[in-house]
Amino acid sequence: MSTTKTERIILGIDPGTxxxxxxxxxxxxxxxxxxxxxxxxxxxxxxHYKRLKIIFERTIELIDTWHPDEIAIEAPxxxxxxxxxxxLGRAQGVAMAAGLSREIAITEYSPKKIxxxxxxxxxxxxxxxxxxxxSILEGFKELPKNLDSTDGLAAAVCHFYNTNRxxxxxxxxxWAAFVKQNEKRVAPQPPKGEKSKRLKK
Numbered sequence: 001m002s003t004t005k006t007e008r009i010i011l012g013i014d015p016g017t018x019x020x021x022x023x024x025x026x027x028x029x030x031x032x033x034x035x036x037x038x039x040x041x042x043x044x045x046x047x048h049y050k051r052l053k054i055i056f057e058r059t060i061e062l063i064d065t066w067h068p069d070e071i072a073i074e075a076p077x078x079x080x081x082x083x084x085x086x087x088l089g090r091a092q093g094v095a096m097a098a099g100l101s102r103e104i105a106i107t108e109y110s111p112k113k114i115x116x117x118x119x120x121x122x123x124x125x126x127x128x129x130x131x132x133x134x135s136i137l138e139g140f141k142e143l144p145k146n147l148d149s150t151d152g153l154a155a156a157v158c159h160f161y162n163t164n165r166x167x168x169x170x171x172x173x174x175w176a177a178f179v180k181q182n183e184k185r186v187a188p189q190p191p192k193g194e195k196s197k198r199l200k201k
Contacts, residue, residue: 020055
């Protein structure tokens with residue numbers, strides 16, 4: 001029997017020192033409900049350390065307001081610009097420190113894993129991820145102008161799929177892909193002349 005809490009809140013974070021995205025979902029058993037998404041605009045602050053302080057304070061504020069049970073955070077991607085990676089890593093570390101200071105479990109996911117969980121493709125665009133979230137999240141009706149907040153929301157949804165071990169039906173590329181991922185749910189191939197494969201109830 002699973003020990004997963006039947007009702008919980010997941011905070012998803014897309015770290016950044018220019019824009020930082022946040023998304024919150026409520027989980028009830030194997031169902032998700034959209035709660036909120038937002039972005040933290042940091043470009044108006046010239047001091048990098050001031051930005052880190054604001055990231056910490058805003059993350060604490062979200063935690064104290066929504067009381068999430070878990071935090072899912074997108075890992076910085078490996079790029080050519082070392083300085084950019086360093087800044088992203090600091091932003092992620094500060095957000096993680098905020099969660100850890102409130103003793104909240106944190107899970108890190110690579111950008112590719114998040115995209116794969118939502119769309120079935122690790123190379124999906126921000127727009128494809130956002131549109132898929134619209135179709136799968138109850139209560140999520142309209143896309144924001146900036147998609148950094150939907151990236152934060154995607155991290156939360158990715159965590160839901162990983163902890164509940166369910167797949168997005170729309171992510172299957174075809175019947176063969178579905179069969180491969182659901183072998184136990186598909187009946188053995190019947191002899192010729194009989195009906196083809198069918199799902200077990």
